[in-house]
Amino acid sequence: MKTNRLKKSLLGITLSVSLFVSISIMGAPQAAHAATANTTTTAASTSVSGKAGSIIALGKNYLGVRYNFGAQKGVTSSFDCSSFTQYVYGKNGISLPRSSQAQSQVGSYVPRNQLQPGDLVFFYSPIHHVGIYIGNGKIMHTYGSPGVTISDMNSGWWSTHYKTARRVIK
Structure with missing residues (x-):
């Protein structure tokens, strides 16, 4: 039971970090491209x-x-x-x-x-x-x-x- 909870926690942390990194990577380049003619x-x-x-x-x-x-x-x-x-x-x-x-x-x-x-x-x-x-x-x-x-x-x-x-x- 503790192993299941640990797996779910690690999965949640991994997904959160992945989402944060994806948003960070996508956010900056778009603004730079939109600002150029x-x-x-x-x-x-x-x-x-x-x-x-x-x-x-x-x-x-x-x-x-x-x-x-x-x-x-x-x-x-x-x-x-x-x-x-x-x-x-x-x-x-x-x-x-x-x-x-x-x-x-x-x-x-x-x-x-x-x-x-x-x-x-x-x-x-x-x-x-x-x-x-x-x-x-x-x-x-x-x-x-x-x-x-x-x-x-x-x-x-x-x-x-x-x-x-x-x-x-x-």
């Missing part, structure tokens, strides 16, 4: 301003975070593709539905040759993958073993499985 996207090597820049900067804070299909909304220890986009857009005042299929129905259609940083890009038919266009043919998204990563959508698998894009930033 232009945010440079390192992978895209272009200057992205405003809400798109804030979304991309926040997303980059999670590069390497593991992929977990069906990850819970609001959890930042793991993401699936649509929980990742839902989270980073939500933190920037844009509410998105939970699934990539549902996300592909919001905002307005964008032709592939008119993509802008911050646009949502979708893959497969039927749609079941979403990423964030960050400029210069690059997308930030999460899948499999790399977790949150940046990929070139104009070559290889991502190019041949591209389906559509939506603009949700006004």
Whole structure:
């Protein structure tokens, strides 16, 4: 009985410390990005301003975070593709539905040759993958073993499985 109580106490302490550290890490970078007019996207090597820049900067804070299909909304220890986009857009005042299929129905259609940083890009038919266009043919998204990563959508698998894009930033 004492062992059970000790385990529960240690679990509670661990969760509390993890939550505190997560909030501390997320709090400072967001304020810094929001205060700048232009945010440079390192992978895209272009200057992205405003809400798109804030979304991309926040997303980059999670590069390497593991992929977990069906990850819970609001959890930042793991993401699936649509929980990742839902989270980073939500933190920037844009509410998105939970699934990539549902996300592909919001905002307005964008032709592939008119993509802008911050646009949502979708893959497969039927749609079941979403990423964030960050400029210069690059997308930030999460899948499999790399977790949150940046990929070139104009070559290889991502190019041949591209389906559509939506603009949700006004």
